Amino acid sequence: METPPAAATPGVAAGHIRLILSHSTDVFYLEIPTPVIRSNSVRPIKYLRFLGWCIMGILGTVKSDREGLDVADNALLQDQAIYFYVYEALDEDAALKYAVDLAVIKTRSDVSASDSSVHARKEAFKESLVQRDATCIFTSKPAVVCQGTHIIPFSRGDEFNLLVQNRPANPDEDVSTLVEVDDGRNGMLLGADLHMIAELRNVVVLNTPNLVLDVNDVPPHPARTLGRDTEFPDMQRYSLQWLQGDSPQLLLYYPNNTDAAFRRHTHIPRPSPALLHYNYGAAAVKWWGQGQEHLGISNRPTMPRPSVPVPAATGPTRTKRTGNASIPRRGPGNVGGSGSGPQDSEVPLEEEVIDADDVVMFLWAQNPAALERRKLVAEEQKREREERARRMGQWRESVVDV
Incomplete structure (x- = not known):
């Protein structure tokens, strides 16, 4: 019934x-x-x-x-x-014990304007996408008028590894090697105007099938002529969907539920479903979310803070901003182990702006699979510390005996 x-x-x-x-x-x-x-x-x-x-x-x-x-x-x-x-x-005690404190991560979520390598990296990123996508995946515009569009914003590169580790479980996708924000699985080749709309998250990409939706749960895609070197994926859809926007002209140019096409006969991995799902959730929170301030993301001073595994080469240089001033960060080592915080000057937490990315990352970091993964990591780190202490004790004893 x-x-x-x-x-x-x-x-x-x-x-x-x-x-x-x-x-x-x-x-x-x-x-x-x-x-x-x-x-x-x-x-x-x-x-x-x-x-x-x-x-x-x-x-x-x-x-x-x-x-x-x-x-x-x-x-x-x-x-x-x-x-x-x-x-x-969730078990609240476990969440507080193992959850990542995003108020710490937020302190390095701005791109330094002085990073001279940003332009070169973006060009290299686009070229890697051209090899897989050939043209704009939704409009078939030639690559020369396209840009490489990051799914997880380039500006949040230092958080990329953490986000992937805390993704919702999906047995159909191996993301063990997905560690850099410039990985092609974190990108799509889009025409320059569509790139701008996607960066604003007015449009997002829905990948089906997933753990909830099948390909038939999405309306049929509009008719579209493809180039000879591109094709739609078999048994899978990457559908362009509008979350915000009421321009008839834009909808005419970029119809809702248009499916992506990729270069034929290539084995280069397509955009990561896990990252597309994250981006979809963040866009939904951006446009429709209410009450994020009550989640306690930025005001949890007593929360233990486990170390955050963020490779130094994952993203651009970060700065910590206070008002109009930018204070350079000293790198990922500023996030310490349990009970520790940033080692340089503090910015009051209430000055930090918690955005849609922070909300979704915070919630992903508290899902049961993420809590269990971090628990196992914490246990392994404890065993390593105990082993180092045991070896140090043996060394001291041998010195005394001599």
Whole structure:
């Protein structure tokens, strides 16, 4: 028997629904225009489940109230309804013990304007994408008028490795070698104008099938003529979707649900589904998110801070900004072990701006798989310290004996 849709609620604007994301309170939610949901998926309830999974990093269900039955995937979406994304609650003690404190990471999330290597790196990045994509993957414009577009923004390169480590589990994708922001799996070749729209996250790319949506849950892609050297992937879709924007002209140039095409007969890995899901979630939080300030991301002074494994070559030079001044960071070593923080001058946490990327990374870092991975790393580091201490003790004893 199909579960009835959630009842209309006066607090939700007409033409919108509310998806509450926090498992314990109502403070963090999305206020989503219903036309966007319907244009991006033929099964709106499944689409809500996809959004919840992208943002929280945990598979869950959609309910009309937290204790009720699941809303069926084929149920109709009701205007002005409140829905709940419900998932298994995390152990709060474990979350506090192993969660990454993004207020620390945030201190190096700005690109230094003086980094002279940025232009050369972007050119090299584009060239690597030309080898795989040949043309703009959505419009077939020639590579000469295209730009290399990062899925995870280039400006957040120092956080890239951490984000990949804390991704929602997906057995179909091996990301063990995905360690650099300039990896081709973190990019797409797009025409210059589409590149600008994508960087603003007005449009995002939906990869199907994934753990929630199948290829048939996305509306059919518009007719499109491909060049002789490009083709659509078999049994997989990379669909361009609009989250924000109402320009008929832009929609004419870049129709919703247009599928990407890639160079024929190449074995170069395509864009990473995990990174596309992250970007989709961050874009949803950017445009529709409400209540991020209540998540406690920037004001958790007592949270233990495990070391953050960020390779020095992962991204551009970072600076720590306070007002109009930029204070150079000393590198990843500034993030210490449990109970330690940045070793240079502090910026009050309330001055840090927590954006959509921070929210999704923070939530991904607390999903059960991420907590378990960090727990195992912490245990291994403890064993290594104990082994070093044992060897040091043996050495001291041998010196005394001599």
